Amino acid sequence: MYRKFKADQIFTGYEFLQGNVLLIASETGEIIDLIDEAEAGEGIETFEGILSPGFINCHCHLELSHLRGFIPKGTGLVDFVFKVVTGRHFEEAEILSAIRIAEDE
Helix, strand or coil, X not given: CEXXXXXXXXXXXXXXXXXXXXXXXXXXXXXXXEEXXXXXXXXXXXXXXXXXXXXXXXXXXXXXXXXXXXXXXXXXXHHHHHHHHHCCCCCHHHHHHHHHHHHHC
């Protein structure tokens, strides 16, 4: 099952696409493809403005990259925040190293 999104423009990270281009996302939120509107069929959700698929919150993802594997997935926001607050026992060099690795990824 797909959700279909259309906006005035879609920014791919390299260019703005207009008009007949859609973002197709699965129920999990994974970006599947950009396709021509004529091929999309029904059920299109339309928005005014610009969609920018694929943006990553680098502030959090890089700053907390040293916690990768330390916090179990799927435990919810409260447990995640608790682990972030109580898990700040890493050396600065280890944190900076994890950030560099995450940037390369």
